[in-house]
Amino acid sequence: MRDLIVLGGSSLPTLTRLICRNLTLEKSRVEQKKFSNGEISIEIKDSVRGKDVFIIQSGCGHVNDNFLELLIMISACKTSSAKRVTAVLPFFPYSRQPENPKVAMEHRESVAAQGYLASLSAKSKTLATNDAGIDFLGEVDENGRDNSGYKQWVSQNGTVIAKLLMTAGADRCITMDLHDPQFQGFFDILVDNLYLTPLFKRYIIDYVPEYKDCVIVSPDSGGAKRATSIADSLGCSFALIHKERKIKVEPAGLGSPVLRASESVMSTNATTINSSMLVGDVKDRVCVLIDDLADTCTTITRAALVLKEAGASYVLCLVTHGIFSGDALEKVLISDIDKFVTTNSIPQAEHSRFLGEKRFEVLDVSRIFAEAIRRINNGESVSMLFDHGW
Amino acid sequence: MSSNSIKLLASDVHRGLAELVASRLGLKLTPSELKRDSTGEVTFSIGESVRDEDIFIICQIGSGVVNDRVLELLIMINACKTASARRITVILPNFPYARQDRKDKSRAPITAKLMADMLTTAGCNHVITMDLHASQIQGFFDVPVDNLYAEPSVVRYIREHVSYKEAIIISPDAGGAKRAAGLADRLDLNFALIHKERARANEVSRMVLVGDVTDKICIIVDDMADTCGTLAKAAEVLLDNNAKEVIAIVTHGILSGNAIKNINNSKLKAIVCTNTVPFEEKLDLCPKLDTIDISGVLAEAIRRLHNGESISYLFKNAPL
Numbered sequence: 001m002r003d004l005i006v007l008g009g010s011s012l013p014t015l016t017r018l019i020c021r022n023l024t025l026e027k028s029r030v031e032q033k034k035f036s037n038g039e040i041s042i043e044i045k046d047s048v049r050g051k052d053v054f055i056i057q058s059g060c061g062h063v064n065d066n067f068l069e070l071l072i073m074i075s076a077c078k079t080s081s082a083k084r085v086t087a088v089l090p091f092f093p094y095s096r097q098p099e100n101p102k103v104a105m106e107h108r109e110s111v112a113a114q115g116y117l118a119s120l121s122a123k124s125k126t127l128a129t130n131d132a133g134i135d136f137l138g139e140v141d142e143n144g145r146d147n148s149g150y151k152q153w154v155s156q157n158g159t160v161i162a163k164l165l166m167t168a169g170a171d172r173c174i175t176m177d178l179h180d181p182q183f184q185g186f187f188d189i190l191v192d193n194l195y196l197t198p199l200f201k202r203y204i205i206d207y208v209p210e211y212k213d214c215v216i217v218s219p220d221s222g223g224a225k226r227a228t229s230i231a232d233s234l235g236c237s238f239a240l241i242h243k244e245r246k247i248k249v250e251p252a253g254l255g256s257p258v259l260r261a262s263e264s265v266m267s268t269n270a271t272t273i274n275s276s277m278l279v280g281d282v283k284d285r286v287c288v289l290i291d292d293l294a295d296t297c298t299t300i301t302r303a304a305l306v307l308k309e310a311g312a313s314y315v316l317c318l319v320t321h322g323i324f325s326g327d328a329l330e331k332v333l334i335s336d337i338d339k340f341v342t343t344n345s346i347p348q349a350e351h352s353r354f355l356g357e358k359r360f361e362v363l364d365v366s367r368i369f370a371e372a373i374r375r376i377n378n379g380e381s382v383s384m385l386f387d388h389g390w
Numbered sequence: 391m392s393s394n395s396i397k398l399l400a401s402d403v404h405r406g407l408a409e410l411v412a413s414r415l416g417l418k419l420t421p422s423e424l425k426r427d428s429t430g431e432v433t434f435s436i437g438e439s440v441r442d443e444d445i446f447i448i449c450q451i452g453s454g455v456v457n458d459r460v461l462e463l464l465i466m467i468n469a470c471k472t473a474s475a476r477r478i479t480v481i482l483p484n485f486p487y488a489r490q491d492r493k494d495k496s497r498a499p500i501t502a503k504l505m506a507d508m509l510t511t512a513g514c515n516h517v518i519t520m521d522l523h524a525s526q527i528q529g530f531f532d533v534p535v536d537n538l539y540a541e542p543s544v545v546r547y548i549r550e551h552v553s554y555k556e557a558i559i560i561s562p563d564a565g566g567a568k569r570a571a572g573l574a575d576r577l578d579l580n581f582a583l584i585h586k587e588r589a590r591a592n593e594v595s596r597m598v599l600v601g602d603v604t605d606k607i608c609i610i611v612d613d614m615a616d617t618c619g620t621l622a623k624a625a626e627v628l629l630d631n632n633a634k635e636v637i638a639i640v641t642h643g644i645l646s647g648n649a650i651k652n653i654n655n656s657k658l659k660a661i662v663c664t665n666t667v668p669f670e671e672k673l674d675l676c677p678k679l680d681t682i683d684i685s686g687v688l689a690e691a692i693r694r695l696h697n698g699e700s701i702s703y704l705f706k707n708a709p710l
Contacts, residue, residue: 036647076499155469
């Protein structure tokens, strides 16, 4: 382990400590301060000259503050003659790219206006709602076109975030379960995308009784590939929940037989319906929902509801990045999810306290990252981690 | 066919300055929306075509949420770039991280340089700023930077609001001596300097006055006021040296932390800031605050830049 330096950003103190312990290394000292006007000041206390520096920071908490802190730290290491700087981003900020904020981001929006009690009383019907918010642009239809026919231009933030990392001076980037694998192509530097599927497979084999009989479920069509690959390698069956957004129906047609399970009527417009369709058989079986991230948890709680209504006996959720913004935790608390498993790519102590350790489990990813850091530092292959995990 | 006209964009947070500039140019702001989701990530959408247009993005960065504003700005620039804008000019009156412009300790970052690189990376083709903390920051950029001066507007304010014949210009530290001397020359006034020994950032220690201020109206001139501790101390030193009254004129009134308390408790008669930094909500809390509107300077700079005219006229003259 030569010339290896691990620095921690302020977002992930626990994971940084665990990674350092796995590497049997002292975390190097960094002083992070904020001036009274909100600007960040960084001072790296140990020499990094000629060293192989790894900086650990996640895109959680206050995303923009943390991201800029990372950039400033990278830049500080570069100007202090570090040999190589690697940004370790367990959860990559801005990795989701909306097509149109009013359409594609709808399922990410919080239902803060409704509050906890309101969502309790209206449990099954109002999981997805709220297209309120400040409107400067006026109404758009489902394709993002306004009444003049111009389709609003929406920023695609992936490229600029990747470019900023390179500008700051990162030579390499390690992340885990990127939302879009294509994101790697935005970089001109090396990106190692680690996969958590081996760990999830291990978890299913170890903790799901009779795991051959369980059903792996993808909560939306985007995650189908991830879920099928796990199902295939375990020899389990597979189901998919297909979301159909905003189908216009006549109010009389609310009970239409085409729409199954959880139909949530938009509070603002009674003629729009969000419907979910389940493809596959889950009756009396253990369902394992697999997804890469859970933010507002609307998708995953609705999926759990659909599964329960279709007769699933137990719903287990395996999610790589548990962000839980807005009132997500409250949604999970009242949902039909029997157990929620996520990783410490984002600090989970608060969430764990809220949901209780019986229902909420956190897997440790520090060993995967420590091993990746060790291998990259030694110039060994990282792809072995893709198959076997750690 | 494209008209290649001026398109003014601003984020939703502080539209005040942008709207002033727009009305001076006889334009409307281009409809746009900045959306923050519950995690704090930002998406920006533009409500009309900007293809082959001349884009000007106005961004006021105040205190408190600097980093959010910076990242929002970068995303706005990149959205315009990917929307095939012809040229993107960023108007950043108060340049963020301008004070971290040198490696003053070992392994300290030069964040101002990083900011410059980031703006260029995002796709900005031209930067307009005002009263940079150190004008050398212009050299950090690979794109042209126009550093405008608030001085002409300040000169006009002093002529209109202060009986300046009996005034003296004060620089609160040695670093600002040049700025103060320039202003004193323009107004044909005397000039004095306060020398201070600074212990740590945002803290002041001993102050020594160089020059005679007896029975004069002291005008302290500085480029930015953050917690205002220095200004309050300076006012005391000046009054101890028999000054008649003390006012402070500052380009960037960041006024963070307990600045308002410091000002209210201080012996300053007034503190005047330009509107490069939004502080409308602080005006109610502090009766001593006053504003110099610099939207005219920015509007004229935009007009001249768009038409390919010289900007240096604005270094000496403030448009009405």
